[in-house]
Amino acid sequence: MFADHTAEILYLGEAKRLANRSQRLAILARDGAGCSCPGCTKPITLSEINHAEKDWADGGYTDVNAMAADCPQHNRAVGPKPGQWTTSGVTDGPDTGRAAWTLNTDGHPTRTAPAPPRVNRKLPTRRNPRSAPTQQRDE
Numbered sequence: 001m002f003a004d005h006t007a008e009i010l011y012l013g014e015a016k017r018l019a020n021r022s023q024r025l026a027i028l029a030r031d032g033a034g035c036s037c038p039g040c041t042k043p044i045t046l047s048e049i050n051h052a053e054k055d056w057a058d059g060g061y062t063d064v065n066a067m068a069a070d071c072p073q074h075n076r077a078v079g080p081k082p083g084q085w086t087t088s089g090v091t092d093g094p095d096t097g098r099a100a101w102t103l104n105t106d107g108h109p110t111r112t113a114p115a116p117p118r119v120n121r122k123l124p125t126r127r128n129p130r131s132a133p134t135q136q137r138d139e
Contacts, residue, residue, distance in 0.1 A: 028069070053066040087102075
């Protein structure tokens with residue numbers, strides 16, 4: 001998505017933990033004006049930048065394509081336990097580069113089926129400037 005970016009540094013690797021200003025602006029352009037969790041409408045001004053692919057403490061990178069904006073409530077809801085969310089980057093289709101959220105199940109195949117990944121479609125994005133929550137479902 002950001003192959004033709006400017007000289008601004010969008011890929012920090014493991015050198016820094018927190019997103020810089022250029023990364024925040026790029027994430028705003030990619031994901032929209034708020035939290036990336038499906039159904040959340042909290043604005044980006046109340047959001048934190050989350051390491052969506054892999055947490056920084058676990059060796060994740062502070063690269064624009066590995067992060068997403070999350071409100072504090074949803075940032076704290078990400079984790080490995082049942083009932084928490086796992087985030088990842090969408091790698092193909094119209095949502096390439098955006099954060100996908102998957103609700104963790106208990107892993108037992110007869111009790112609960114794995115939840116499908118979902119993307120927030122409640123907020124306008126550069127690709128979808130006039131998001132219409134009544135016409136589009138979270139996926």
